Amino acid sequence: MSAASLSKPAFAVIAEFPSAGALYEAAEKVRDAGFRFWDVHSPFEIHGMNKAMGLGKSTLGYIIFCGGFLGFTTAALLEFIPSSYLFPLIVHGKPVNFYTNPPFFPIMFELTILFSAFTAFFGVFIMNRLPRMHHPLFNYEPFKRVTNDAFFLVIESVDPKFSEIGTREFLEGIGGKEVTLIYAND
Amino acid sequence: MRYEHLAVPRPEIFESRNLNRILLALLGVGACSLLITLIIGCAAPGGSELRRQFAFSWLFAFLYFFTILIGCYFWIIVHHSTDSGWGIVVRRQMENLASLIPWMVLFFLPLFFVRRDIWNWITAKESPVIDPNLRDKLSYFELRFGSLVIPFFWVRAVLCFAYFSFAALYFRRTSIRQDSDGDPKWSVQMRGVSFPGILLFAACTTLLAFDWFSSPDYRWASTMWGVYIFAGAAGAGMATIILVVMGLKNAGYLRFVNEEHYHIMGKLLFTFTIFWGYIGFAQYMLIWYANIPEETEWFLRRNVESWNVLSTFLVIGRFFLPFLYLLFQYTKRNAKFLAAISFWILGMHVLDTYITIMPFLHERGFELSIFDLLALLSIGPLLAFIFLRRLGGASLFPSQDPRLLESLKLSN
Numbered sequence: 284m285s286a287a288s289l290s291k292p293a294f295a296v297i298a299e300f301p302s303a304g305a306l307y308e309a310a311e312k313v314r315d316a317g318f319r320f321w322d323v324h325s326p327f328e329i330h331g332m333n334k335a336m337g338l339g340k341s342t343l344g345y346i347i348f349c350g351g352f353l354g355f356t357t358a359a360l361l362e363f364i365p366s367s368y369l370f371p372l373i374v375h376g377k378p379v380n381f382y383t384n385p386p387f388f389p390i391m392f393e394l395t396i397l398f399s400a401f402t403a404f405f406g407v408f409i410m411n412r413l414p415r416m417h418h419p420l421f422n423y424e425p426f427k428r429v430t431n432d433a434f435f436l437v438i439e440s441v442d443p444k445f446s447e448i449g450t451r452e453f454l455e456g457i458g459g460k461e462v463t464l465i466y467a468n469d
Numbered sequence: 470m471r472y473e474h475l476a477v478p479r480p481e482i483f484e485s486r487n488l489n490r491i492l493l494a495l496l497g498v499g500a501c502s503l504l505i506t507l508i509i510g511c512a513a514p515g516g517s518e519l520r521r522q523f524a525f526s527w528l529f530a531f532l533y534f535f536t537i538l539i540g541c542y543f544w545i546i547v548h549h550s551t552d553s554g555w556g557i558v559v560r561r562q563m564e565n566l567a568s569l570i571p572w573m574v575l576f577f578l579p580l581f582f583v584r585r586d587i588w589n590w591i592t593a594k595e596s597p598v599i600d601p602n603l604r605d606k607l608s609y610f611e612l613r614f615g616s617l618v619i620p621f622f623w624v625r626a627v628l629c630f631a632y633f634s635f636a637a638l639y640f641r642r643t644s645i646r647q648d649s650d651g652d653p654k655w656s657v658q659m660r661g662v663s664f665p666g667i668l669l670f671a672a673c674t675t676l677l678a679f680d681w682f683s684s685p686d687y688r689w690a691s692t693m694w695g696v697y698i699f700a701g702a703a704g705a706g707m708a709t710i711i712l713v714v715m716g717l718k719n720a721g722y723l724r725f726v727n728e729e730h731y732h733i734m735g736k737l738l739f740t741f742t743i744f745w746g747y748i749g750f751a752q753y754m755l756i757w758y759a760n761i762p763e764e765t766e767w768f769l770r771r772n773v774e775s776w777n778v779l780s781t782f783l784v785i786g787r788f789f790l791p792f793l794y795l796l797f798q799y800t801k802r803n804a805k806f807l808a809a810i811s812f813w814i815l816g817m818h819v820l821d822t823y824i825t826i827m828p829f830l831h832e833r834g835f836e837l838s839i840f841d842l843l844a845l846l847s848i849g850p851l852l853a854f855i856f857l858r859r860l861g862g863a864s865l866f867p868s869q870d871p872r873l874l875e876s877l878k879l880s881n
Contacts, residue, residue, distance in 0.1 A: 331880030385754040
């Protein structure tokens with residue numbers, strides 16, 4: 284290891300695990316050890332991992348509900364105000380009143396979905412602080428395999444329980460292979 | 470995922486001996502109502518007010534229970550064809566419920582005897598001047614080859630009952646056979662059968678919906694009608710499965726069914742709440758928009774006088790309320806909340822069925838009749854009796870299914 288890299292601050296300790304099952308069980312142990320700033324990386328979704336990591340329920344659902352409700356209201360106002368009050372038109376000989384609403388429903392439905400989808404998409408972006416051009420984990424060459432066949436567990440140095448030596452030993456103790464210190468960008 | 474630490478549960482057999490009093494009560498109520506209803510209904514002269522009330526009440530009760538049972542059957546074939554692992558622990562209850570379908574043949578027989586009071590095309594085709602609407606459609610009800618007339622309506626009824634009965638019994642029998650030998654080949658075989666099973670299910674449900682439940686108004690046509698019946702059936706079927714599983718859990722069986730299973734069943738209930746609303750609206754909007762007299766007649770009939778109140782309430786009660794209620798994760802995972810909405814949806818299914826059938830008879834607003842209740846009480850308790858007797862026939866869950874552990878360690 285070069286002298287230059289030693290002078291950089293540490294970002295995290297990374298450990299590789301042989302399988303999704305091993306990663307799942309390691310996550311349970313890291314959770315029980317009381318770490319807070321850590322994450323797991325795998326090529327695919329592992330069912331139950333949020334529980335193994337001790338993650339709470341995301342607030343995203345409530346935000347999406349608000350977005351969807353906003354979409355519904357937008358569509359309803361955009362349709363009822365002009366068609367029922369400002370410029371009532373008689374189409375197909377149907378009466379102009381509140382109950383002549385079936386043609387409005389598809390638009391309410393679609394704006395609800397559109398606004399929910401936008402809220403979900405941008406909500407995920409903002410909550411994950413995306414877009415992001417670089418991440419210190421990319422400094423670790425083998426991390427590239429995470430989209431293919433490797434399972435990683437990362438404990439970040441900002442965690443109050445983190446120590447370069449102690450965390451390494453802890454990860455080795457729970458079965459991590461290739462435990463490596465990753466440096467932050469300078 | 471590793472499952473070694475999970476103990477494989479031992480097969481559980483339901484003890485119906487402890488239920489003798491309940492069984493007797495069900496049998497008593499069912500048999501009494503059945504006798505009273507059938508005697509009055511059959512003694513009444515054909516075409517009379519009483520006779521028609523009996524006929525339509527019986528069709529209403531038949532539709533209610535029949536759709537619930539085919540809904541349960543639908544969940545079996547979906548479970549197999551999607552190769553699902555989540556619901557192995559509850560699948561036997563779907564099989565037990567669906568295997569009641571052969572008994573529905575018996576409950577269909579009264580409809581055959583009062584056919585002239587229900588399906589008015591039978592009398593209309595005998596009149597000297599045939600309604601041109603019926604003349605165009607008659608080849609759907611009867612196949613004519615020269616002088617040979619095949620009553621296609623009844624042939625379809627027989628074929629559909631044969632399909633539902635054999636398929637439902639096949640899935641239950643095969644699943645029970647796997648309990649004894651644990652051979653994965655049965656799972657593969659059932660999956661193979663479920664694919665054509667889905668196609669036939671769609672065909673049979675559509676035809677039955679047209680034949681039995683909308684042909685009292687033979688002029689009406691809607692391509693969505695079969696799907697509408699199916700949407701209601703699948704939702705009500707899932708509600709019934711949820712309640713049966715919860716009932717068994719409360720009785721001390723199936724202890725390993727937890728909120729993860731409830732969560733998935735709640736999500737499916739939610740899905741079919743939305744699907745019902747979607748289909749119901751799609752059908753309504755197109756007919757409303759096109760404004761063709763033969764089609765709008767259906768909805769006009771269901772929106773005159775007090776029917777309008779019921780129809781409006783159905784939209785709110787069967788769609789908007791359960792939709793908002795089931796939107797939250799907590800209500801799907803909590804047993805009490807999920808049971809409450811399951812009961813509600815079964816209740817709304819009664820209303821849905823009532824609005825489907827009864828406006829044929831009472832054209833000036835709804836009139837409750839004692840026959841409505843008696844017909845429900847004739848079929849429901851007897852089915853419950855047969856179901857409880859059948860429960861003890863095999864383990865309450867597929868104890869040797871290769872995916873049992875996967876289902877036990879379910880997480881959403």
